[in-house]
Amino acid sequence: MRNKYIKHSPITEHRFRLVLKYFCEDFDATQTSKLTNISRKTINNIFTKLRERICLLSKQESPFSGEIEVDESYFGAKRIRGKRGRGAKGKIPVVGILKRNGKVYTKVVERCSRKDLMPVIKGKVLEGSTVYTDGWKSYDGLILNGYKHYRIHHHENEFARGKNHVNGIESFWSYTKRRLRKFNGIKKEKFILHLKESEFRWNHRGDKMYFELIRILRKNPL
Numbered sequence: 001m002r003n004k005y006i007k008h009s010p011i012t013e014h015r016f017r018l019v020l021k022y023f024c025e026d027f028d029a030t031q032t033s034k035l036t037n038i039s040r041k042t043i044n045n046i047f048t049k050l051r052e053r054i055c056l057l058s059k060q061e062s063p064f065s066g067e068i069e070v071d072e073s074y075f076g077a078k079r080i081r082g083k084r085g086r087g088a089k090g091k092i093p094v095v096g097i098l099k100r101n102g103k104v105y106t107k108v109v110e111r112c113s114r115k116d117l118m119p120v121i122k123g124k125v126l127e128g129s130t131v132y133t134d135g136w137k138s139y140d141g142l143i144l145n146g147y148k149h150y151r152i153h154h155h156e157n158e159f160a161r162g163k164n165h166v167n168g169i170e171s172f173w174s175y176t177k178r179r180l181r182k183f184n185g186i187k188k189e190k191f192i193l194h195l196k197e198s199e200f201r202w203n204h205r206g207d208k209m210y211f212e213l214i215r216i217l218r219k220n221p222l
Contacts, residue, residue, distance in 0.1 A: 005217040006049070010042055017214075019046055024210040026201070028182070049222040050213070051193035054200045057216070058106075064099040065126040069169040070133050071096055072112045075180070075191065092191055097124050098169040103203040106195055114138040118145065132166055172202055 003009035005016050015036060022032040029047055033040040074091035093112045097120070098104040105124055109116040117138050125131065127146035133139040135153040142149040150164045176198040180186060186194055204212050 004221060005214070006046070006222040011038060016046070019043065020050075020213060021210060023047060023050055024213070026179070046222070048193070051197050053216070053222060055193060055196045058196050058199060061103065061105060063124050063126050064097060064102065064105070065129050066102075067100040067130050067163070068125050068132065069098045069100065069166045070117075070121060070125075070131055070139070071166045071169040071173070072109075072117070072136070073173045073177075075177070075195070076188070092188070094195065095120050096169045096172060097121065098172060100168060104169065104172050104199055106199050108192060108195070112136070112138055114140065118142075121145075121147075132164060134166060172198075175202060 003011070003013040003016055005013060005020070009016060011019070015038065018036055019032060019038065022035060023046075027035070029040055029043045032038075032047075033043045036043070072093060072095045074093055076091045093109050093116075094106055095109050095112070095117055096104060096106050107120045107124075109120065114137070118141065121131070121142070122145060125147065128148075130148040130150070131139075131142055132150050132152065133142070135151050139149070139151070152164050152166060176195070179198050179201075180194055183194070201209060
């Protein structure tokens, strides 16, 4: 059965495009299975392959330059009552880098320390760029690494001062957490696939996602 988008496909090319359409519209595997009359196992397998490909595509994205927002967020278990500071036991720390009027990039890190964050920033943001962050101490040293650095101090109830804000990356965090809640819990080993899927969706909003995946899969099938 020939299907130019997926190797050794159990379904026709036409039905695969239908599955891809529902994937891009953010239907889950159960919904897609019912709508296409294709087994949930087959749909799950295709969805996993699509997410794995999206992860690879993220690694191939070029570094950012210009005006950049950087922030971290935590995913997973609820914050422990009484716990102060960033994060909580059981949470997954993620750093996000957003080019204003452009794309976003995410990276799971061990901790949100300077040691963990700085290599990610240096690997994804070109020197000479203007970087906006909050007041977290781990961003100390950005100027020494060749960036123009501006901070917004949330702890002083400051959220925007002209161009000095991180509203873009915070909007991405809100979007991603809202998306992931519908899965009612994600296994830790699968989290990166769903995180990168959210990143890809943000970067290819509207019909762009479907047509971009079709273009990619024509060149290099799943």
